[in-house]
Amino acid sequence: MAAQAEAVPADASARLLDPAGPEGRAVLEAVLSEALGGSVAIAEVLALSGGASSATWRLSATVGGDLCTFIFQRAATGAGRGVPRRVQAEVMRRAAALGVPVPPVVAVPDTASGLGDCAITAFVEGEALAPRWLRLPGYAAAREALTAQCAEALARLHAAPLEHWADLPLGGGSGAEQLDTLFASYRRIGVDVPAFDLAFAWLRPRMPETAATCLVHGDFRSGNFLVDAHGLAAVLDWEITHRSVPAEDLAWLCVQAWRFGQWERPVGGFGEREALVAAYRAAGGRIEPELLRVWEVFGNLRWGMSCLQLADDHVSGRVPSVERAAIGRRVSEVAADLTYLLAFGDL
Incomplete structure (x- = not known):
């Protein structure tokens, strides 16, 4: 990672x-x-x-x-x-x-x-709280514009060759390597979640082994955007940016947790997957849609592992935090999402 x-x-x-x-x-x-x-x-x-x-x-x-x-x-x-x-x-x-x-x-x-x-x-003007801009009437036009704006922003980021970032100490790797890293964390924490076990087993033969081709934001999703009346004002929170492939960023935007209750809109709670792919291609990006489901399963599992890690931080006494403990309780939500996604192919 x-x-x-x-x-x-x-x-x-x-x-x-x-x-x-x-x-x-x-x-x-x-x-x-x-x-x-x-x-x-x-x-x-x-x-x-x-x-x-x-x-x-x-x-x-x-x-x-x-x-x-x-x-x-x-x-x-x-x-x-x-x-x-x-x-x-x-x-x-x-x-x-x-x-x-x-x-x-x-x-x-x-x-x-x-x-x-x-x-x-x-300081950039805009609303950062996704539950507000996803629901308030004043952001209706912004929600309509966001899918294309997000696709364009990602296409521009992904278009830069890896040489553009070569002098920076950034990690990453193939999908298979990232899965191995995630699994090592799962074993280190030592908590067994059956739905996570199933997701790891499902992903093992499916995660691509091709080398990273671009820099990804790594956490590109609702909650990490500033949104104004016109749409995307700024992309925030670059702390887990790394080398990977475009599908990781696009699929992460579709993870269930980032819909904030707007579950019927798979792209960040505001858009559709087909429209995201079409807009990404229109902006010059290259994407294999069949890889999106694999990376979406990985994204949901990665979020579940983040919840598990935050819970472990608190329970171990390493970082006592009510917020981390509360987020850790969401492991059960992710387990349900993964089970449904693997059974029915969509969330």
Whole structure:
């Protein structure tokens, strides 16, 4: 899978500066001043919900007399499994140059800053909470446009040759290799889930052994988009980007969990698979539709393994977290989804 960052000790937060505290603000002001080439004064630091792997703050600052807004994000305590923020930032810069909508990277603080594994981006207007933009009437036009917009963004990302990313420490591999890595994690955790056993056995002879052909986002799905009234405003959360094949990203977008209750719309809760494939091809992408089901089974299993890993983090005491424990309880949902998908071929 993706390149692994060094593990963050459980007490790492004790050594990290609080961005809302006076010392943290001073360091952030210095970092932004250097990046922007002028004096910066931070007026407000507001903590936002950041998920299980990230901690996020919104910064309101005066820059050359103008009020600007930035997003400061760093690895959550104990996360330590994703691509380092400095690498993510470089991937985002290069993805932006390819035409993928991403928040503009403003600065990547040095590791000696005391701010941790972090990055600062410009603030992009939009709704991040998928249950809101998937249901509210004000986003109806956005939902209609999203399938084609997502397909185009992925086609642009996948079109870049692997040489475009060759100097970056990113992992990945063939589908068969990724399945082996996932199975090793399953055995390490040591919890038996019959539906997972069945999915691993079903995937074993079907996962492609062909080498990776492109960079994939790795977590391209509802919940990791900023959506405005016109559709896709920005693609967020690049922490598990890695080398793979296009089908992985397209199938991940179809995983049941990312429909947020809009189960009748398999593409992220807003679109249809056939329309996604057609739009991806129209944007210049190449895809074998028959591989989508294989990668969709893998995607559902991968999400189930993420739930199992988060539960293990909490139960083991490695990263005590109510949020991780709550997500871990969703293993049973994924088991049901996998059973249905393998029995009937569709979700």
